[in-house]
Amino acid sequence: MSRYVSFRDFDWLLLVFVLMICGLGVMEIHSATVHTKFAGSHIRQIYWVVGGVGMMFLISLVNYQALLDQIHWFYIAAVASLMAVMIFGQKYLGAKRWIKMPGGNHFQPSEWVKLILILAMAKFFADLRNRELSWPDFMKAGAIVVIPMLMVLKQPDLGTALTYIPIALMGVFLGGMQWKQGLAVGLLAAVAVSAVFLVPRVHVLKSYQKQRLTSFMDPENDPQGTGYQVEQSKIAVGSGGLWGGKGSQTHGAFLPVPQTDFIFAAFSEEHGFVGALGVLLLYFIVLMRLTQNAQTAPDRAGTFVVMGVVAVLSFHILVNVGMVVGFMPVTGIPLPLMSYGGSSVLFMFMALGMVMNVRMRRFVN
């Protein structure tokens, strides 16, 4: 078995598109923060991207099959790190999500747990070689995801917890989900949603989370709260028009956190429909390129790894852009590659590292 791996097989085209998105993100972070106390964030974002690219190369070198063999240890470590957050975590804005690292940086374990879950799902489904998914395996796959998910939900970080769901769904779907199981998933989702909204004694969500989820449906009703954020975001996007404007929503601080969660709104305001559609197109190209890599993966596990990344990335885009245009509630999910933030950027590049890892080994037999 030849172990020859070359960077010639690295997906350079994918990297180019990814870096284009990052570049637009850095530009917009600069524009949105230049006159605020966050000025200079774009420089830090560049460092994160550079670091992320380095991380990506490093991860692409380690054979993913070797990683998958050790995945149960990683999974245990992931759950342990979430436990550590619960105990030692830094409370910030009412939520314990970060662990303070030596050197002053804050590490958010829930991000890298995503990566572990992608690999765990891949390993789990790669080892199942049935055409159809059995009910016990369906339940097991669910449990793998639900355990860390509940821990993240406890932080509380609803947004990140939700991003674990598409990993499970994508795994189950590609792993041969039966239509009855699909029905069960749909039913479960319906029950969960109605329980959250209709039964007052269910305290899974904090009241602010519930409010955030409901107010997007009627933003005018709550103009200064979360509905206000949705409303301001819609105003920002809408006032951008076809070709974009001066960005008064962004620069007047009407738009909440324009460098992170609402970066797409800020970008849409300044660059209009044409610019926003261009960014969506870039993401679409990246996603199509990723699925192509999934198809050419050397094995079942490789396909699952790449499609897990696709699932997470698509979900992020759906929820974030959906929130920005008023289709989705405010959940605090950043737009990958564009939003400011080390954890988010590093996760994305590590995930891409896994994809590269799989691709570079496509001819390995």
Place this chain on the structure above:
Amino acid sequence: MFGRDDKVSGIRLTAAQYMILAIFLVLAYGLWRLQVMQSDLYATLAEKNRIRNVPILAPRGKILDREGRVIVDNYPSFSALLLRDSSRDLNADADLIAQGLHLDANEVRTRIRRFASMPQYQPIFLKEDITPDELAFIDAHRNELPELDTIVAHRRLYPRNGFMAHLIGYVGEVTEDMLNQPQFELYSPGDVVGVSGVERQYNTALMGKNGARRALVNSHGREVGLLGETDAIPGKQLKLTLDIDLQIAAEEALEGKNGAIVAMDPRTGEILAMVSRPTFDPQSFSVRVSRDQWSKLITDPDKPLLNKAIQAQLAPGSTFKILMATAGWQEGIAQTLHVNCSGSAEFYGRRFGCWVKGGHGAVELEKAIYQSCDVFFYTLAEKLGIDRISKYAAALGLGQKTGIDLPNEVSGVMPSEEWKIRNFKQKWFAGETISVGIGQGAVAVTPVQLIRAIAAISMGGKMVVPHVVDPQELPSGYVETSHVTETKNIPIDPSGWTFITDAMSRVLLPEGTAPSAHVPGVDIAGKTGSAQIVSLATRAKFKNSEALAQNGWFVGFTPRRNPDVVVCVLFEGGEHGKLAARIATQVLKAYVDKQRRTPSKLAERQKSDGQVDIGALWTAPASDKLETGRYVLDLPKTPTIAAIAAPGMHE
């Protein structure tokens, strides 16, 4: 076992791709909906979000006297205002705001409602001249009440103690009633306008035009940029015909009494002084007039808000005899009339008494004037008849507005047969003419009417329109008042008016009715009057009640020929005209002293002082401390011109 090449279902991978495509189409539709279909709507919403219009208040013009000395100035103060461009529920915050600003919460809500129809960017003025603790409240609640803000306003600084208050008037926020009137149609709620006096009459010139700052604000209401600024256009300063020196003399002369004084230049109609007593302090209620204070002013029987110089309608008493004499002379009756006054006389079956119970004996016109013989003028009135009296009195401006450039002048009453039928549907009784002959009965005049009529006689028939602002001193295009410079000529026989004014000059001599008012070396001609209180309103109420004290009148001028100044004094409850005469001669003497540049009581004070300073109280923009300061008004340093501070102005 399956091999490594065992692939994931290709169909499911393709399905995943189509799902991603579907997601992107939905998102693209979301963008299309906002950015293309509804972009106009959101563009206007964004515009509303970020632009705040903050008015820059234009200071009102100063008011100066005829020599350019400042009478009314401005001082800076803070006003609290409510910005409505933040998306806050103002009504919910009303209680906290009202508490902090010491206002009534319902009043705040009423104001918010009142402004509801105004454009959003127009702030609501809540309170003017706020105190340091109210300013501190606003500062401390910047986050809780981002809609509450302050603005530096220029407030009116009026002379103290009601000095010249009636003439100057005062300012106030434009009321809803006023907004419905055509002359206020260009104003908006919250504008400060002149409410009375010169402030109202010349409001358009004094007011100026507010500017505006169009500022870019962020979601916290903080300004993050400036879009544009329209400078405020300050109001034009207004020069009155008033002479502070004479005004001071008049104010001092009437101190502690009720009534009015008008001093006028008979050649031009320029008002040199105008006093009405009791007075009010415009400062105290142009800032913050409480309901109690206001109702006290309104219900006070002495009517402190009334400018009696133009708004009191009273019987002129014996001062009317000058008009009678003029009418009688013109008709060829007075100069040949000889009457024996026995203290009373009977007309139409009713006995009419003279004010001298023992009678004047043989009386002709001259003696009848300086002795003010009632019986002579009863007889003259009987011979003239009401319509001939009325014709001359009306020609001299009685019973009609003078056209003075002050608001709310009243017209008085000059009765005639036709007037009686029109107003009372009754025939004129000849007996009523007898009372009119001595300025009683239905005849009612305002001081400014009387001064105008006597001035016309003293000028040989030249009738002027009294005015407080020379139209030539007005900034062009503001107010059209050219009518005040028009003069009329009433033909009066020269031998007649010279005879009458000569007789008037004996009023202040030992044989006259007011010898105690004599001023040595000053040639004053005048006429006293003592009138029962018979205005239209009181006539109905009191039916010539004897219980009410008589009003003293005096109209006099100096010099006897080609007079420079006419003074009319109304001394309410003064009982006798000679007391009014003493007041009038004080004013006339002050005028003459100033003309002759002789040292007087006033001039001495001027030497030691030379400046007028006005105390003021305000909160400085940089701190919330209440500061006091003085405005020093430099008076002309010509040492011989008498110039001192007004009674209310100096320490």
